[in-house]
Amino acid sequence: MINSVFRTKDGKLNTYLVIGASMAAVVIILSVLSIFWTPYSPTAMSAAQRFKAPTFAHIFGTDNFGRDIFSRVMKAIGTSFLISVFVVLISGTAGILIGSVTGYFGGIIDTVVMRVVDAINGFPSILLALVVISLLGKGRANVVLALAIAFTPSFVRIVRGEFIRLRDADYIIRARLMGAKKTRILFLHILPNIFSTFWVSVTIGFNNAILAESGLSYLGIGVQAPDATLGSMLSDAQGYLGTAPWYALAPGLTIVWMVLSAAMLSEGISRRKKGVR
Amino acid sequence: MTYILKKIATLIITLFLVSVLAFLAFQIIPGDVVTSILGTEATPEREDALRAELGLDKPPVERYINWATGVLRGDFGKSYRYSKNMNEMMPVADLIGDKLPVTLWLALLSLILTILISIPLGVLWAGTKNKFFDGILNVLTQGSMAVPAFFLGILVTYLFGIIFKAFIPGSYVGYKDDFPGFISYMIFPAIAIAIPKTGMTARFLRNSTLTELKSDYVRTAKSKGVTDGHILFKHVLRNAMLPVVTFLGMIIAEVVAGSIVVEQVFALPGIGRLLISAISTRDFPVVEILILYITMVVIIVYFIVDIIYRILDPRIRVE
Numbered sequence: 080m081i082n083s084v085f086r087t088k089d090g091k092l093n094t095y096l097v098i099g100a101s102m103a104a105v106v107i108i109l110s111v112l113s114i115f116w117t118p119y120s121p122t123a124m125s126a127a128q129r130f131k132a133p134t135f136a137h138i139f140g141t142d143n144f145g146r147d148i149f150s151r152v153m154k155a156i157g158t159s160f161l162i163s164v165f166v167v168l169i170s171g172t173a174g175i176l177i178g179s180v181t182g183y184f185g186g187i188i189d190t191v192v193m194r195v196v197d198a199i200n201g202f203p204s205i206l207l208a209l210v211v212i213s214l215l216g217k218g219r220a221n222v223v224l225a226l227a228i229a230f231t232p233s234f235v236r237i238v239r240g241e242f243i244r245l246r247d248a249d250y251i252i253r254a255r256l257m258g259a260k261k262t263r264i265l266f267l268h269i270l271p272n273i274f275s276t277f278w279v280s281v282t283i284g285f286n287n288a289i290l291a292e293s294g295l296s297y298l299g300i301g302v303q304a305p306d307a308t309l310g311s312m313l314s315d316a317q318g319y320l321g322t323a324p325w326y327a328l329a330p331g332l333t334i335v336w337m338v339l340s341a342a343m344l345s346e347g348i349s350r351r352k353k354g355v356r
Numbered sequence: 357m358t359y360i361l362k363k364i365a366t367l368i369i370t371l372f373l374v375s376v377l378a379f380l381a382f383q384i385i386p387g388d389v390v391t392s393i394l395g396t397e398a399t400p401e402r403e404d405a406l407r408a409e410l411g412l413d414k415p416p417v418e419r420y421i422n423w424a425t426g427v428l429r430g431d432f433g434k435s436y437r438y439s440k441n442m443n444e445m446m447p448v449a450d451l452i453g454d455k456l457p458v459t460l461w462l463a464l465l466s467l468i469l470t471i472l473i474s475i476p477l478g479v480l481w482a483g484t485k486n487k488f489f490d491g492i493l494n495v496l497t498q499g500s501m502a503v504p505a506f507f508l509g510i511l512v513t514y515l516f517g518i519i520f521k522a523f524i525p526g527s528y529v530g531y532k533d534d535f536p537g538f539i540s541y542m543i544f545p546a547i548a549i550a551i552p553k554t555g556m557t558a559r560f561l562r563n564s565t566l567t568e569l570k571s572d573y574v575r576t577a578k579s580k581g582v583t584d585g586h587i588l589f590k591h592v593l594r595n596a597m598l599p600v601v602t603f604l605g606m607i608i609a610e611v612v613a614g615s616i617v618v619e620q621v622f623a624l625p626g627i628g629r630l631l632i633s634a635i636s637t638r639d640f641p642v643v644e645i646l647i648l649y650i651t652m653v654v655i656i657v658y659f660i661v662d663i664i665y666r667i668l669d670p671r672i673r674v675e
Binding site: 198202203204205206209210212213214290293294297298299300310313314316317320321324327331334335338339342 | 370381382498499501502503504505506507510511513514517518525609610612613616617620621631632634635636638640643647650651654
């Protein structure tokens, strides 16, 4: 069963999916683990332990307050992961609701919604998030809301496209002739068939959510201190680049790791769909 | 011609809508501006005076009209936070004036770097039959897209600034004081912005070239005995470049957004840093103008790309 998930239709191993899933597994395990346990307290300071290069005791070294960087990175992965999950969950659900109705029914609502979606889509998402945050204020919940608003249009576009493609498929016309209710057609007949495409955009959304969240917290307008986030750690670390380069490398490479795992997963899923290697 | 006129009409309507939104959004936020400027200790008379001075005692529609006509005349309003000569409020135009060129130069340099590197790279990549070269480029471009702009900025600072000592981080000089010095400092933030965009564009060009290489006219040219190089440069590239033009238009919008973040990394006094500090201090007149300005740039770039596309591709002109 598990074996078949990681193989394509012609039986070859889907390398992208395997690598992506293993990288994502590390992220998920660390973020769940960070709720209960970190090697050291992420906020415990120690004057004697300042700027220690990576050793076995502190595998990512220590920062300017002598805090263990690995513990802080673990906490930060948890925060970043949780925010990204909520962002994708909210914008994905909104995308399905809006995209299914506009795509299936079309008409004037569709035209208006698509105009708005196009307008927002052309706009860099981090800027949009900045505007929303300047209206709502900083903080964890507002970051989620801002990014969810910024990402919804791309989900709407993809879901709508799939609903337009499927709304006149033979089996839908049959279902309609048999007198199936509209909600039944939308959510029981069409929705399950768009998921293969939808998962690809979910992973891409994840990818962008991680980048945008860390960007906002780097700029100091995301999640606020004392919570460690990858972006705020990088912005702190920047001042000590000459004395403690590992301080910047640890959160930076963690972001790269998280983004790559999402990118690999999306490539793997789309290859699985197409049935090529 | 009618097409262009129609496009210009939509352009103006969009700009109008954006200006309404940018203005209205900052009118509905909670909190009294006057209290936040004067503090809670101010007398009611002083508060009323300031309210009248800022035009906040008038109804929203009138305020919007005053603001919009002001913007059209070049009067961008006054900052809530910055002051001039201690007592007077700083006009937003003065705040933005000398910061704008910094951001524009940064965006321009990054765009030039992206085009100069990605286009030859994409073509070479599509043309190569070397598996190793193909694999390396695949990993490099995929990797470059996974690195956020600010981390790239930090890596560039570390690599070029601290290890190779090619520049001194934080030694920014104004473009008015020392232009060559300014450009040689700006090259490094531009590299940080250009790297992921180069990766994306090269990938995109490679894919569009490979798609074109599969088409019928290439097979015909091959069977006529035309050389591979001639097919690639004379036949395929002309078609493969078309989608890249649209793609580069999107890249420009991304570059503008990217400069906001990268300005922060390299401590450049551009509009990105101004925007961030204005958001942090809730200096709404400044935020409004900057949002309006950036949106305008993005919309106009899309408009120009659209026109260029029609000029390049005669098939679209015939409808």
